[in-house]
Amino acid sequence: MLINWSQFTPWSALGGGAVIGMAVALLVLMNGRIAGISGIVGGVLKGQKDDMGWRVAFISGLVVAPLVWQLFAALPAVRIDGSYAVMGIAGLVVGLGTRYGSGCTSGHGVCGLSRLSPRSMIATLVFMGTGFATVYVIRHVFQI
Template sequence: MTVDWAAFTPWPALMGGVLIGAAAGWLVLLHGRIAGISGMAAGLLDGRADWRARLVFLLGLMAAPALWRLGVGEWPAVSVEAGGARLLVAGLLVGIGARLGSGCTSGHGVCGLARQSPRSLAATAAFMFAGFVTAAVLGHWGA
């Protein structure tokens, strides 16, 4: 994935952050739930009683680009320079890591840090460090 720094504007990123924070806050205030994607998916797959709410949450995330297209008239500009197999393996590794770490970037990084959870701070620091090291190693190897 590449970033076109010449065309970068901070406003869409700021608005995205505000919307993520508002959605996470809304979910915890009104429903007492953390907006952790891995937890939502795991609960959906486990067949918990609130599976419908989890399904709606996840479908809403997947529908966001289509809603963007309806409002703006074009798909969001994203460039991914990896093949399908690499993306599949990466997704599986992230999923396994999220499960082993008892949460993911949204659960720990967004919600847990906002709650000042020491466990979430440690988890976020660990997966950010692992991500930086992985990106540096793969970038060095040209992978």
């Protein structure tokens, strides 16, 4: 593995992590809700009328933030090496994982770990390990 040191950006990553941490903390403090994206989107799709406003605002922020960032900085070029079929299947598998794991990477990895939840620690270890194994198999066994 080679690190392209000219593209290594620890300060922007640190800043982004701090902003995510603040957003998660504010959502818990203001709404008493965990910032799990799959649960937030699921609530919108189910049509939960009582708390639709903050859910739509949260999802809108996820979509609008990169567009605003692009006004101030050039975003890196996006390169995807998979076909649309592979990406579609991968998305469905991730969706199944979030249902079976009772939450997504943001809910377990960001919110659950910060609360020292044992269930979230196990879930995070499982999805990270599965991701590592998948990349290894795809790149080294199947050489795709």
